[in-house]
Amino acid sequence: MAEVSLVPSIGPAGVVAGIVLTLLAGLLIEQLVHYISWRYQRATTGVAAIFAPIITSSPELAIFTVALLRGEVHIAWGSIVAQPFMASTVIYPAVILTALVAWLFGKRRYKIPHVHRIVAVPLLVFTIPLLPILFLHPEKYGLYGQLYGVLLLATYFLYAKFMLREEKIEKEAPSLWLRNPALQTVAALAAMVFGAEWMVSGIKELGATAGLDKLALSVILVPIATVIPESIVGLIFIAKGKDDEGISVIVGEKALYSTFYPGLAMALGVYTLEPAAAQALIIAIIVSMFEIVAIWFGYFGLTAPIGLTGYLYYVACYTLHAACPQISW
Template identity: 75%
Template sequence: MAGEGIVPSIGPFGVAAGVLLTVLAGLLIEQLVHFISWRYKRAATGVAAIFAPIITSSPELAIFTVALLQGQAEIAWGSIVAQPFMASTIIYPVLLAVALVSWAFKRRRYMLLHVHRGVAIPLLVFTIPLAPILILHPEKYGAYGQLYGLVLLALYVLYARYMLKEEEAGGGEAKLWLRHPALQVAAAIAAMYFGAEWMVSGIREIGAALGLDKLALSVILIPIATVVPESIVALIFIAKGKDDEGVSAVVGEKALYSTFYPGLAMALGIYTLEPAAITALVIAIFVSIVEIAIVWRFGYFGLSAPLGLASYVYYAYCYTLGGACF
């Protein structure tokens, strides 16, 4: 998402500025979720699952589009594969950490994330489509891969229709800080983009000042900085004790990156299965299955965090430190 971009660096202060802007973007989007839910009489969980991920994924969509226009299929596909992997290994633990901190400060009633067991169903639905991608090699099954891509696009459309027609939303009239929805959307995207750029550049500046290894810094810290903008809406909901809305936003993000984006890439025939991509997909599928089993059996979300973090360390070891991988 962020890197050596067009946004000028402001040094180590970029971390604080980036966090503030990202939180502001999340609050703007949270208001939009409630506004759309009220205005169009849709359940907030459905709006959070569909609308919020579309906005928070806009930087990745830009990377995907630019990479395609420049003929960089590997980069375009990598930006897609990275999200399910990061969700399973980093985002789930971050959500759990936010819940624990919020509970410690008495902002939440429960220490852990309580969700309806039905959350496991969409998690399962959007984990299964990742598996066939591992065998649909473009050099062998190009036509079948493109057909499967169209199936994934259709699946996301059906999911969106289901979520947005699930039930009517209750509550009073919702207000927007910027009064107009389009203006608030634009402000949220701008704040999220600048926040992400400054967070990453700030982390790099701190690393350089402390003499930290750049490779280790990019593997350990920068992905965490880029995860925050992607999951900020979910983090805000969870910090307020609205677990169903928060988890719905995470599931919606996963749905987008497990069906719509890979479906588009496969339909266009620009996906590739390098070893790093295969490993990331396998890890995402495995951790997600464990998470699904925990949610279905106990009704808690995020308890796969230790496995996810261990998988992240394993992946970093394999592809940055020259370790042996499967």
Template identity: 65%
Template sequence: MISVVEIIGGMALTIAAGLLVEQLVYYFSARTGRSTAGVAMIVAPVITSSPELAVFLIALLQGKADVAWGSIVAQPFMASTIIYPVVLVVSAIFWALRRRSTPVPHVHRRVALPLLAFTIPLVPILFLHPERYGLYGRLYGALILAAYFAYAGRALGGKAEAGESPRLYLRNPVLQTAASVAAMYLGGEWLVGGITGLGASLGLDETALAVVLVPVATVLPESIAGLVFVARGKDDEGVGVIVGEKALYGTFYPGLAMALGIYTLEPAAATALIIAVVISLLEAAAVWRGYFGLTAPLGLAGYVWYLHHL
């Protein structure tokens, strides 16, 4: 029971921290004169996606490498199995409400290229077993980490649109930053403790639990902006936001873990990666045809199958 309370409390705190951090990104964009997308792309590994980073670092400090790696594998897995269907459901609901012209999001082919670019780097990870290819794994991690920063650096070229600086919930940027960091730390600590305790009491795999539970509090809040665009019929913008998040999940976090030598390819992690790669590649093919979300049934089936085989 205590483990369940810790998990719920950790999720609530990480969601609250994510909301505070997302507002800070817009605030810093207005202050620095850089585009919101560019600031988010650079700051995201430290701020926008800090709940994942917090869980990862806290798990490492506590010596729980399985939970740390599971929290990273969770991101592409949840994006391909849960986020795609959620986009399709939102699109269908607002089409029924006559707020959209089509029940399925229509996007341009250019959206497929980033989706492929952020999925393909996950494929070699499946073959770089650390017990045999530890050095190559570290080098590959450093390579995809550098690729992410090169991609993010280009995004900083845009200028912010003229407008007022958004008001912060806590009024003061230093106070709001401190509050978000505190919420992330406590939320991450509770999540790691709850996942570990639940796994031990039920005899379940800790990595698999991290794959299933951590993203509920970390992935979905980051997708809200994309869902709002889709609800308004702005499919390219909405899908672009969601696909852009895969840059983090397919390059930055796996690259960081591999460069540090913190990754495993035991069944739970490998299975989650395989599901994410297969579904994302199929989704890229669907997007190339002009549609998004056609893999939703397959994604849900993959998620249910994974839960059943924990």
């Protein structure tokens, strides 16, 4: 079956074009965060934690919906499980790298992101809900799994209500490049979709041109195609030294994929607990627990080496067929 793409391939140049478009989308969304915060008098960190992840996760929502409509349950559930795993393994090193580069160019005061302890609370709250999923086998506890899914959905909406609390914003109205917020939102979405498509097709073309091994190419493709679009807004905030807002975006992304999306999948009865999914969740939980401790002391990203190790371990187990212990639930 022929591969379907939303945009025509432009060859290896798609890598550069994709990164540029994704960066542009992130800048547009960052402006929207400030504008919405001012327009509706809501906490900037709250808007960053709720609005930005919803926009940046729209491609994954599309994948989840299409897979669901086609009856591809494993793909639908896999697209959800992948996000907490990638957030806990690959995104943390990306945060540290961004902070270090920005510090070297004099854009930040600190080498490592400094955050307030309040950021650790939602990270803890949205790590714990992943634990029961490991034991709610659909073949045994289908009904309980569906009820738990409804509970997760309710939890996310309560979290959103808390984060979007009122806050007096007295500064002048932030400017929008496209002046109209609705138009800027649509433009950001379009730039993100086109950017992601061109990045994926560009990396494939580059690999074919250079004669790279397909397996090695997939290892490179997965982090770039997921980390850059998903975390671009948070990385832009961090590069500008706005650590609380930047980490709020990343934690908000984790909240979305630890409650809303798995809750929706479980409520609809479309989730599985195969070893690959279970192991990805376990790695995400372990890394997040360490990160909570780091954030409690005012830092973020100190667990980057642990997360990266977890990612390489998972890749070795499920793509290189290394001798790794198989988890049976």
